[in-house]
Amino acid sequence: MKVEGTYTLPAPRDKVWALLNDPGVLARATPGVKKLEPQGDDMFKATIELGIGPVKGAYDGKVSITDKVPPERMTLRVEGGGKPGTIRATGELRLEESEGKTVVNYTGDAQITGLIASVGHRLIGGVAKQMASEFFKALERELQKR
């Protein structure tokens, strides 16, 4: 399952880059993340509680940031599992500056298994898009705080 999209953040690229490298920000901005504990360089242990309407699940996972080319691009990897199923996802973020704003192009690929995959297949694409948009909206709020 693939997702892609674009989001424009009202700040220069350096500032957005700094934000994306701040574990506190990542923890607050990523939907469902309750806790993000550093496990070495750009590696985190994540506790996720995600509720989409009545469908609620708790997941334990790992988040890592790789292939960093500051301040242009990075790859986010998420692996996790819980009762409803498992997920392995990679997302590539590319940052472009234009007129003082940053355009983030993202492409993601996810493998999902378990009940969520068999029952929720039709919903995953939409939910992934929705979560990406929540993530960027949260980043925008973080920008305003600074």
Added chain:
Amino acid sequence: MGNRVKITINGSVHEAEVEPRLLLVHFLREVVGLTGTHIGCDTTNCGACTVLLDGRAVKSCTMFAVQADGRTVMTVEGLAQNGQLHPIQEGFHQKHGLQCGFCTPGMMITAFALLQRVPNPTEEQIRWGISGNLCRCTGYVNIVAAIKDAADKMRGTPAPAGERS
């Protein structure tokens, strides 16, 4: 943490203490012992578990017994009266409306509800009416014929399809 329920099933009142999460189909089969109602897909698709709830055909795998408290249920066991097969049962028998028989109880209950509402259905109305009940053996042709046969018997006279419907 039981809830007390009182449900009228095929004319007799059944009272029991049940957990709220007990599905109606499990109540019928395991508490009351009426195993004519089948569990097929268990995911609200196949209609094998169809029963009448206050006269409407519903999937008993997708409701809790507590929701039926104080209400009236009819299962396939309620079709025959005094040892006499119901015309719908006769129709399925005579027109070969079943092969493996697993879908048959749900199919007959749905047919019963349909014929209460539409006594002289067209083939299209029958097919539309049973579209929530899956049969993997017959290809439906003989099921439709069985229901048509029952409709004619229940009205007393064979009549061209479409009238009074």
Added chain:
Amino acid sequence: MIPGSFEYFSPQTLPEAVTLLQRYGEDAKVLAGGHSLIPLMKLRLAAPRYLVDLSRIDGLTYIRESEGFLRVGALTRHGDIETSDVIRSGYPLLADAARVIADPLVRNMGTVGGSLAHADPAGDWGAALLAAGAHVVATGPRGGRTIPLDEFFVGTFTTALQPDEILTEIGIPQSQKNSGGAYLKLERKVGDFAIAAVGVGLLLSSTGACEQVGIGLCNVGPTSLRAGQAEQVLRGKKPDDATIARAAETAATESDPADDLRGPADYKRDMVRVLTARALRLAVGRAKGGA
């Protein structure tokens, strides 16, 4: 499959039900027909600790016209709408939608309010009622408030309802002489969710132009969608073939489908175009006095 344990309440009045929701908040779920919630509970994807069953509250099942609106009680079953004379004679958009929801057995239990509150992007009522320009009434501790359906769907399975609010009524502008509508659904088989579905509601002026128009899209986005730009293409114009074709193409660009087992996104987007054009033609014919 057996759901997790929960405590069951069947209040007799709306205030009692609201009080229970206030007490249990996010741990409680409202049970109407149960045909979305119970399957999720059986899979244990949903495990509410408290269920508040509305079915014993009187006065939530009705279909009537008053003060310029068609009012439908939230507990009205899909099957009641399918067979209602008021709906059949004046609301073809709703009549079309009601008969293609799931299958007849599900329609005997599932309710219109429950379907909206569940906010599944594949729910047929979402798209149909967006096209009809509907609003809902939410009843909570401070009484009722009206929410336009445009503002109701916040995300997949997520609505503007507060945890202590219950959807109690759906309102739709009353049908007029020159109004028409249609709902077309492409499905793999009876009872399935839509590959794509499109609802259209419109009102023609005396000159035959589109005075009001609503277009709703089903299962081609994270929520039920309203094709506002496509509506804009039609507004004030005569719905001739060229205008309909342009509106249909616009609706397709406004849809946001994902690849899944029902087909790739491009295919679904094109089906939105085809269904929008067909539904518009059908609705225009009905507004002009066809069946």
